[in-house]
Amino acid sequence: MRHRRNPLFDLDAGGDILPIEMQHHSRRLQAPKRKPHLSKVSALPSDLTGKELSAYQRDLRLGYLIHDVSRMRRRAFDQLMKPLGLTRAQWWVIAFLARQDGMMQTQLASVLDTDKASLGSLIDRLEAGEWVQRRPDPVDRRAKRIYLTRRSSRALEQMHRAERRFNEEILGGLSLRQRDELIKLLSEIKRALDQIGPAAPAADGESDEPASL
Numbered sequence: 001m002r003h004r005r006n007p008l009f010d011l012d013a014g015g016d017i018l019p020i021e022m023q024h025h026s027r028r029l030q031a032p033k034r035k036p037h038l039s040k041v042s043a044l045p046s047d048l049t050g051k052e053l054s055a056y057q058r059d060l061r062l063g064y065l066i067h068d069v070s071r072m073r074r075r076a077f078d079q080l081m082k083p084l085g086l087t088r089a090q091w092w093v094i095a096f097l098a099r100q101d102g103m104m105q106t107q108l109a110s111v112l113d114t115d116k117a118s119l120g121s122l123i124d125r126l127e128a129g130e131w132v133q134r135r136p137d138p139v140d141r142r143a144k145r146i147y148l149t150r151r152s153s154r155a156l157e158q159m160h161r162a163e164r165r166f167n168e169e170i171l172g173g174l175s176l177r178q179r180d181e182l183i184k185l186l187s188e189i190k191r192a193l194d195q196i197g198p199a200a201p202a203a204d205g206e207s208d209e210p211a212s213l
Contacts, residue, residue, distance in 0.1 A: 076170070094126075
């Protein structure tokens with residue numbers, strides 16, 4: 001026997017009975033929403049045209065390119081250091097101590113452009129892993145100097161070999177003259193940045209690696 005449908009009720013999309021006063025509300029919920037209208041905002045300055053705009057776009061691209069190359073180089077070199085069990089910040093400390101072993105912690109914090117607290121925590125981990133050793137300063141017994149251990153010396157040999165292979169791979173498309181010219185150009189940019197003012201100290205583990213070990 002076929003039942004007559006009660007005009008006060010209707011079926012929703014799932015077959016459930018809904019009171020008539022809820023039908024319109026249900027349809028409104030199921031209706032596709034219109035996408036909000038977004039006004040277009042230009043990423044380029046509106047006061048530049050022609051050659052000035054082209055120059056601005058060129059310099060903007062150069063800035064992005066420098067940033068991308070630095071970021072990609074850090075990530076790629078991190079992969080080379082993984083077998084040694086060292087983080088980027090840790091092998092950076094070892095690399096600088098290889099240049100001047102026995103530096104005081106304050107000196108090391110200055111050349112690494114980081115704060116003493118962050119460096120102190122980093123040195124603690126390196127000392128716990130027997131990569132470095134703190135020793136009292138012979139003149140000021142309250143001060144501590146940081147020295148590399150034999151374990152670090154062995155790791156440095158591996159780091160040097162890995163860096164040579166790494167640099168040849170990423171710089172293989174450049175001639176020796178081009179590499180020298182690139183050093184001059186980047187050094188000029190670095191000098192200009194130094195004149196702007198000192199940068200904020202980098203967080204532990206976020207610093208860029210030194211140019212070479």
